[in-house]
Amino acid sequence: MTSVRVTDLVKDYSIRTGLKRTRLRAVDHVSLELTPGRTVALVGESGSGKSTIAKILTRMETPSSGTVDVRLDDGTAVARSRYRREVQMVFQDPFASLNPFHSIEHHIARPLRIHKRTTTAEETRERVLEMLERVNLTPAANIAPRRPHELSGGQRQRVAIARALAPGAQVLIADEPVSMLDVSIRLGVLNLLGRLQREDALAVLYITHDLATARHFSDEIVVLYRGRVVERGPSDAVILDPHHEYTKLLALAAPDPERPGRVTSSDPVDRETIDNSTCYDHFTGSWQEAGVPAAARAAAP
Ligand SMILES: Nc1ncnc2c1ncn2[C@@H]1O[C@H](COP(=O)(O)OP(=O)(O)OP(=O)(O)O)[C@@H](O)[C@H]1O
Numbered sequence: 484m485t486s487v488r489v490t491d492l493v494k495d496y497s498i499r500t501g502l503k504r505t506r507l508r509a510v511d512h513v514s515l516e517l518t519p520g521r522t523v524a525l526v527g528e529s530g531s532g533k534s535t536i537a538k539i540l541t542r543m544e545t546p547s548s549g550t551v552d553v554r555l556d557d558g559t560a561v562a563r564s565r566y567r568r569e570v571q572m573v574f575q576d577p578f579a580s581l582n583p584f585h586s587i588e589h590h591i592a593r594p595l596r597i598h599k600r601t602t603t604a605e606e607t608r609e610r611v612l613e614m615l616e617r618v619n620l621t622p623a624a625n626i627a628p629r630r631p632h633e634l635s636g637g638q639r640q641r642v643a644i645a646r647a648l649a650p651g652a653q654v655l656i657a658d659e660p661v662s663m664l665d666v667s668i669r670l671g672v673l674n675l676l677g678r679l680q681r682e683d684a685l686a687v688l689y690i691t692h693d694l695a696t697a698r699h700f701s702d703e704i705v706v707l708y709r710g711r712v713v714e715r716g717p718s719d720a721v722i723l724d725p726h727h728e729y730t731k732l733l734a735l736a737a738p739d740p741e742r743p744g745r746v747t748s749s750d751p752v753d754r755e756t757i758d759n760s761t762c763y764d765h766f767t768g769s770w771q772e773a774g775v776p777a778a779a780r781a782a783a784p
């Protein structure tokens with residue numbers, strides 16, 4: 484069992500506008516905790532900093548400040564060399580995340596070998612077939628030799644999930660795992676993630692724009708707005724009793740048929756006017772300052 488504690492994460496990007504360079508704070512003092520057997524949903528619209536957090540958690544980006552502490556059950560810190568095995572990511576785009584030149588078998592066998600989960604070629608092959616069956620890709624022997632383009636989007640995403648779990652990962656970061664899939668198959672993939680999570684007591688960060696699936700598939704919801712957490716709490720509490728203006732707006736938002744996975748608000752409120760300096764925490768039942776170190780977080784006026 485592995486837990487992840489994120490404390491005061493900050494990520495600044497330097498962006499060029501003409502001749503000048505300006506700083507963009509994509510993530511501003513975000514703290515959250517992922518524990519075995521629990522799913523935390525990170526919700527927020529485009530540009531709110533969700534993927535940046537996912538990339539930092541999977542070590543594809545380094546934070547400007549703040550810490551990511553990954554520990555095993557007995558309290559020992561996970562060594563750098565073992566980090567990749569413990570924390571894995573499922574990406575949004577199942578078409579881009581698999582290599583078109585390699586077979587499905589190769590995609591799953593590779594992490595098994597790299598992380599020394601299997602020793603002989605025969606054992607690897609057996610484990611590949613087992614993994615494919617676990618993600619409902621059957622008959623596995625028939626799927627294994629295929630290349631990614633010979634599978635549907637939903638099937639590819641199942642391969643990506645099997646690949647993420649192959650090293651024995653205990654923490655799964657799923658960055659909008661179904662937003663590029665056809666609406667009709669999204670639920671199937673989310674149900675699969677839910678089942679694997681229960682079976683392996685995985686700690687899951689589920690990133691989405693969609694409050695409805697966030698509520699259904701998560702224990703806790705963290706609402707991100709312009710890099711800051713503006714509301715957090717048990718899923719039902721956040722959805723049924725949203726306190727922050729931004730969460731209320733998200734709750735009103737409807738799926739945008741033109742851009743699958745994206746939402747448009749039915750209410751043309753200018754988002755720039757929404758304040759992200761306070762956060763409502765349902766766990767404590769109080770407003771707090773947002774965008775400040777956790778230790779310094781004062782009760783909001
Ligand atoms: N490598 C980068 N360089 C500069 N700015 C970046 C970089 N990556 C992200 N950003 C900026 O950081 C902000 C947060 O981006 P991020 O990708 O985390 O948003 P997101 O919440 O995942 O959005 P989406 O829902 O569209 O995926 C955005 O304003 C984005 O333009």
Ligand SMILES: [Mg+2]
Nearest residue numbers: 533534535658
């Ligand atoms: Mg993103």
